[in-house]
Amino acid sequence: MKNVNLPFIPLRNLTVLPGMTMQIDISRKKSIMATNKSMGQNQTIFLVTQIDHEVVDPDIDDLYKVGCIAKIKQVVKLPNKILRIQVEGQLKAELCDIEDRGDYCLANVAPFVSHFSKPDEVTNKAMVMALHELIKRYAIADLKMSRDLLSDWLAIKDANKLMEAILKDYPMDYTQRQVFLEVTDINEMYELLAKTMLEDCEAFAIREELAIKVKNRVDKNQREYILREQIGVLNEELDGKLVSEIDDFKQKIEALDAADYVKEKLFKELRRLKEVQGSSSEANVQRTYIENCLELPWNVQTVDNKDIFNARDILDEDHYGMKEIKERVLESLAVRNITTRSDAPIICLVGPPGTGKTSIARSVARALNKNYVRICLGGVRDEAEIRGHRKTYIGAMPGRIIDALVSAGSNNPLMLLDEIDKMSSDYKGDTQSALLEVLDSEQNTHFLDHYIEMPVDLSNVLFIATANDLSGISRPLLDRMEIIEVNSYTENEKLHIAKEHLIKKQIKKNGLMQKDVKFTDKAINKIITSYTREAGVRNLERQISKVCRKAVKKLYELGAFLEDGTRNKDVKEVIRVTDKNLEEFLGKEKYRREVKNKNSDIGIVRGLAWTAVGGDTLEIEVNTMPGKGELKLTGSMGDVMKESAMIALSYVRSITEKGKYKVDIDFFEKHNIHIHIPEGATPKDGPSAGVTLATGILSAVTGIKVFANLAMTGEITLRGKVLAIGGLKEKLLAAKAAKITKVLVPIDNEKDIEEFDEEILEGMEIVYVKNMLEVLDNSLDI
């Protein structure tokens, strides 16, 4: 083939190989004209690549030496004077010269000299095999490679054709392609292609590896990022709360009105809370501890009303009678006002249930403008209930004193220690000595609760204790207190308490108005005598409440209330409670007073007893019967009472040998003596029935009657001396209720009687006795 002149197009960033079909967009004028020229001839054009793609009008030196003669298959005009041509590479050709024809260029090209001889069969096979291998590797590495192309390539068994096919579609840039264009030898071509493909496969592998590495790193980073994000969210949910909780605590501690040591300790505990997990049990312990400490009224105080006269008015307003108690309470308060408060002894109100001990304490609090808080000590056995458990115990809480301070809300409340005599001690510690520390002014400025772990000042607290019975209180505790006895009420006192306080209170409590229910005095007295048997007025109040409830029902029935519970103004009914209709409200009478026997009798004597619910009369029966000199005791007598009976018998035997009350010398050997005290099932004890037992025995053995209008009380000695007894007021009240007119009382009790109200003694003759002979003189109907 000779040199030919062909219109030519310089290519930018493109190289066309023989066999390749390509679309080329051309915009340079000369290239467009060259295309037109070529289209006018046999559509043949010479394509050669620019060395520097930026050159606009390349000269021969700006072009590669080898190009490709191609056929223009299609020409499409695009907007902006762009021509899109589709070319198909046909032959390699060498550029020899360029001739500028003004509006286009002609290239003078020579045939490309190559040594592309057909390889021998074995070489061809080896080349094809090797290339196929590479193609497969490449296809594995480049997953995007078209599977059709792959199968096309794998189908070609001629090395030359295979390389031509590969080069046609193999992805490579124009400079690489230019190298292939310029290769003159088949072996060189093969090596170059194999090398290129191998490098690409390697590159793919490295790329893959890098991709995995990057992915891993990204994954790791991503993971960390996600975790961090999650932690952030969790923090917001948990720690966020924790943080805000800690901030909250911090503010509260800062604002707490307390001493520095308290705040320091709380800040320390707060730091510990910060260190432990949000919802761990340790955190909960910390949290509860701080909360408990924050609730304590460390320095919070109410202003006391020190006006004693105001206190007197309030006590009078709330309670009827109790003159002595009110006086003693006021004295104590007056002393407290002018001395250091902690030196004043603690008031302990002692008396039977329902006598107003608790309610007078509440009144004192009201009078002094103190917060009132009550601690019920009945049944407290464990020291920890007073002083708290160490916070390391599961479910540990502060003791009752600290608890009470918290509910009082001030550090100077009136704290009522109710039922102080009902505390007991067991192996878990001595409760009374724990209480002693609370009450002791030397120690209570630094009261240490095991839970709180910080000294709490109790010296501003006004303690008042109550007890039913002093015998249950230990000596040291008793020493610390000023005992004020609250006695049983007389029937008259009860009547007044009912009229002036209880009825009003219950009418109001049951939603009625004072004018709705009217009680007659007789009705109240009947409630007192026939429906209650007590030293105080608690049951009386309960019965009155019952009457009020019935009254509400009756008023409803009478139409005084409308269906919705509001008043019907047209109905003006009053419920009158009288002794006659009391049964309608309270049912059958519950108690019948044991009244004195009508006639004097042999072996029957009325004694007087003191019980937890007040006084009572005890009818002692003594009988004799033939026997062997045995003494039989029935009626649930306690040991002390049994001993009293034996003492009484010995005394009687000693005085019946001769004289006024003489009996047969062998009477006691031939008779049994049986003593019984009804009611048999009620336990009785104490020495104060001594005189009664002796009188009963003497009457029974001598056959001399005992006066029926008489009652007696007193302990006796073996030689017949009469000793003083307790609970006289209640005993006299019981005697009065039984319509007894004469009571024998030990002479040593005379001073007690002087203190009693007229009302108690009214209509009763009190005879003071020194010894048994005086008792007998006054009681036997000789």
Ligand SMILES: Nc1ncnc2c1ncn2[C@@H]1O[C@H](COP(=O)(O)OP(=O)(O)OP(=O)(O)O)[C@@H](O)[C@H]1O
């Ligand atoms: N003198 C009184 N005047 C007015 N009300 C009284 C009087 N005494 C007692 N009460 C009333 O009787 C009820 C019972 O009294 P309170 O509860 O104070 O008895 P208590 O002596 O504390 O009994 P306990 O030893 O069982 O605790 C209360 O409603 C109280 O107001």
